[in-house]
Structures are given as structure tokens and as C-alpha cells.
Amino acid sequence: MPPVETRLRVRYAETDQMGIVYYANYLVWMEVGRVEYCKARGFNYRDMERDDGVFLVVVEAQCRYLAPAMFDDEVIIETEVLEARARSIRFGYRVLHGAGGPLLAEGSTNHIVCGANRKPIRLPEKYRQYFAS
Amino acid sequence: MPPVETRLRVRYAETDQMGIVYYANYLVWMEVGRVEYCKARGFNYRDMERDDGVFLVVVEAQCRYLAPAMFDDEVIIETEVLEARARSIRFGYRVLHGAGGPLLAEGSTNHIVCGANRKPIRLPEKYRQYFAS
Amino acid sequence: MPPVETRLRVRYAETDQMGIVYYANYLVWMEVGRVEYCKARGFNYRDMERDDGVFLVVVEAQCRYLAPAMFDDEVIIETEVLEARARSIRFGYRVLHGAGGPLLAEGSTNHIVCGANRKPIRLPEKYRQYFAS
Amino acid sequence: MPPVETRLRVRYAETDQMGIVYYANYLVWMEVGRVEYCKARGFNYRDMERDDGVFLVVVEAQCRYLAPAMFDDEVIIETEVLEARARSIRFGYRVLHGAGGPLLAEGSTNHIVCGANRKPIRLPEKYRQYFAS
Numbered sequence: 001m002p003p004v005e006t007r008l009r010v011r012y013a014e015t016d017q018m019g020i021v022y023y024a025n026y027l028v029w030m031e032v033g034r035v036e037y038c039k040a041r042g043f044n045y046r047d048m049e050r051d052d053g054v055f056l057v058v059v060e061a062q063c064r065y066l067a068p069a070m071f072d073d074e075v076i077i078e079t080e081v082l083e084a085r086a087r088s089i090r091f092g093y094r095v096l097h098g099a100g101g102p103l104l105a106e107g108s109t110n111h112i113v114c115g116a117n118r119k120p121i122r123l124p125e126k127y128r129q130y131f132a133s
Numbered sequence: 134m135p136p137v138e139t140r141l142r143v144r145y146a147e148t149d150q151m152g153i154v155y156y157a158n159y160l161v162w163m164e165v166g167r168v169e170y171c172k173a174r175g176f177n178y179r180d181m182e183r184d185d186g187v188f189l190v191v192v193e194a195q196c197r198y199l200a201p202a203m204f205d206d207e208v209i210i211e212t213e214v215l216e217a218r219a220r221s222i223r224f225g226y227r228v229l230h231g232a233g234g235p236l237l238a239e240g241s242t243n244h245i246v247c248g249a250n251r252k253p254i255r256l257p258e259k260y261r262q263y264f265a266s
Numbered sequence: 267m268p269p270v271e272t273r274l275r276v277r278y279a280e281t282d283q284m285g286i287v288y289y290a291n292y293l294v295w296m297e298v299g300r301v302e303y304c305k306a307r308g309f310n311y312r313d314m315e316r317d318d319g320v321f322l323v324v325v326e327a328q329c330r331y332l333a334p335a336m337f338d339d340e341v342i343i344e345t346e347v348l349e350a351r352a353r354s355i356r357f358g359y360r361v362l363h364g365a366g367g368p369l370l371a372e373g374s375t376n377h378i379v380c381g382a383n384r385k386p387i388r389l390p391e392k393y394r395q396y397f398a399s
Numbered sequence: 400m401p402p403v404e405t406r407l408r409v410r411y412a413e414t415d416q417m418g419i420v421y422y423a424n425y426l427v428w429m430e431v432g433r434v435e436y437c438k439a440r441g442f443n444y445r446d447m448e449r450d451d452g453v454f455l456v457v458v459e460a461q462c463r464y465l466a467p468a469m470f471d472d473e474v475i476i477e478t479e480v481l482e483a484r485a486r487s488i489r490f491g492y493r494v495l496h497g498a499g500g501p502l503l504a505e506g507s508t509n510h511i512v513c514g515a516n517r518k519p520i521r522l523p524e525k526y527r528q529y530f531a532s
Contacts, residue, residue: 027423157293
């Protein structure tokens, strides 16, 4: 399946005194990408948490920064599932400059599936189709 | 009672491309000041939420910005209770430059007391002494 | 002139352990609203800063919180100019639940016009039309 | 040289609706650790940027999350230099629960040395001693 594309515009709040986007914000954008990934695949991450008590807890995050994003730039987050197992899911991301520009960053996050009590569980059957890589 | 003093150091993440602290972060510092206010008065805000289900929900916040704070500056948050009622508490804050410098900002937040279901309640008796202004 | 409407979706990062949007984030949304206000009026805030060295430095911010915003909610920021003077501009904001829901918050920010050296200046002629209230 | 230890207390703003610290904030804490690392070694990161125009631009960040941090927890950031070259520096971090508790996270960041124009440069001689691993 092709990556899911999310567009957002860089906020002033996301810049730092170097005049570029502060590096931790790319992890926020990855989260925005994951949520849109779920919507594009046909369900809401919010409902999965709220209605089924299924949480995708981050156990690893990694990002390579290739070119800076600036205030008011439009950026595209391409999100895909790199690997889906019964108990864990790994997402991959590419952050691109919206105006056909360069690749700004690429990264990944690894998640374990947890129940409402934050104990690891197997991903319920109904969600498996959505995370097929 | 005198204000409670909290010291913190400006993080790089808190600056923006203007080279000064982004304005929303002062509200985060006010929250840090409130938590320290509670500790100085003899209880933990965390425990009040967790053990007694008492939440101080913000219903209004206001800040005047007088001079910019910069990366790595030490700032002092002076926190006090301006008004305490059965169902609401108003805090006041002064943000000062740590090195005997100027007043950077002053503001206030108004809170209603809520139970775990986010419905307004009266502040439980045991906490009244702590918020006496 | 009617307010300028900006839509955004609440990020997971913007929530706190109370399960609602952390209060400082409304000031970030106001900034997003200001930037969109400028675009809707016909210029870019970014360019005004970069090309003309004109900065709208926040000297006061105020927000009243009426109902909580939750993760994945769509919210609308309505932004307007409440008052424009030669040396200062005051914006007003209403934050609404996107699905025809209730008013979540309303607030205002007051700004002085500064040059690249952060000294107050008069708003250059070319920008006056854009901020007419 | 032993790692440099920095202590901080988890802010309410840093939690999310899962009731634990949002994952991007660990990268903010790593930055706080780097700044303290510099102070402990005898110089200010701020001055290096401001006076000598030397910037450590992040090109990669990575974090493994082992146990959650909660609101009001004291956490310790242990920061060390893993590798220092003429043009790049790699930091390693361990985030520990302050009360003798478990390891919460560990990670690393890789930086290239840049001049004021964001072009790569060699780390000036005077700073080499500070980053010896």
C-alpha cells in the first residue's frame, strides 16, 4: 500500500532561535502522520483507544534530519507501516517540503500494542487489516 | 503569605525564531509555579488529583509581557493565591529575570475546582488551608 | 470585515493527562489564526518579518476557557483585528468546535510593532490597510 | 569522563492523555542535558553560538523508551559524548527515574558543527577539549 500523505504548515511556535524547526517537533509531526494514516485506512486512532482500549505505545523513535523546515513552509508527511506483528507495529515516515522541494527528514517509530492498563496485548483481529504493510 | 519562588532555566526548545521565548511558554511556567506553590504549602498537586480526584481546571489565563526572556536565562516565577473561594481559586504570577534583572512578565490564572468527572465541586475542607491568600 | 476562519485538528501532543487540550496550546492556535488572518488579507506574516523587518511582538495575551477540546477534534479559530493603531494591533479570537459545536474559548492578544532590532516603530504604510478592523 | 547528570521535574504540560510523558519531550530533555553537559565541562553552549557562531545542528536523533515518566516525577538525564570528530559530535543519554528508579529511556543525537550561515565547519580548536569523549 502506498504511504499516506499528510500536509501541515509550520507554526511559529515550532521554530527555535536558530530560525528553523526545533528537532523534537518532527516526532509530533510523525504522530500527526500516524493519526492520518489510520483515517486513510478506515478507522480512527482515537476510537481505537477510547472504544477498544487499544494503545500503540512508542518504544523507539528515530529521525534523520536532512534539510531544515522553516516557519510557514508547507510540509508533507508520508506515513507507512514498515512492519506489523501480533504485538508490535513499526511506522516509517518521510518529511518532504511541500512545494516539490527536498526531503527534509526521514524516520521511524516502533510501537507495542497495549491494553487500557498499559500491559502488552495482541492487536485485536479487527485492526489487523488496517496495519498490513 | 509571601509568594512562592520557583527557578528554572530557559530551554532552547522554548525559544522561537525571534530569538526570545515563545509567548505560550509563560503559561507552562505558570503551571510549574502552581505545582511548586502546592509543594511549598505542604501538599502535592499530583496527589490531590490522583488520591482525591480534585482538579483545578483553568477557566481564564492572562499574561502581560514586559521584557523578553532568552535561552539559558534563569528566570524566577513568583506564585501566589490572589483569591480563594469555595469553588474557584485565582493565582497570580510574576516572572523575573534570575540575575536580579527586570520583571519579564506578570499574569494570572483562574481555576474552578472540579471532581474526577470534570463537574464543579466545592474545594474539600482539607485543602482550604493551603490556598488561603 | 468578517473574522478569518482557520481549521485545525487537535494533536495527541496537545493533550495532557486530564484528557483535554493543555491550556497553553490555545495561544499557539491563536498564532496560527494570526498567520492565516494575514494570508486571508493578502500578505504573508513571514514575508513581513523577513523582507520588511516588521515584527508584531506580543505584549499581552488573554484567554477564557469555556469547554474543553479533545484529541482529534476539529476546531475553528476565528481571528479578527479588534483595534489597529500606528504602533499597536489587537487581535481577537474565538475557538469553536468544528462540528457545529460550542464555543470552546475566546481571547485576545495585543502586539506592538517592532523593527528588526526589537525597538518599537510605526507600522509601515503598506501594511495599514491589512489590519483595518 | 563520567556522564554529566541533570535533574528535572516532569511538567504537567509534558504529559499526554495516556497519562505519561509524551514521547517527543524526551528530545527536549536531551537538549537540556546537552546544555548542562557544556556547563559542567566549563563553557556555555549559548556563548559558543552567540560569541563564536558555532552551532551543533542535529542530524540524527534516536530514543528507546523503556518505562514511562509521569507528572511530577524527578528524572535524571545522564549525558555524555560518545564520539567527537573535527566536524561532528555524537551525544548519548540515559534518562533515569530520580528516586533510584528504573532506566526510563536511552538515546543519542548526532550533530554536525556549523557556522553562523549553517554551513559545516571544523570545530574550532578552543572547543575540542570540551567534547573529548
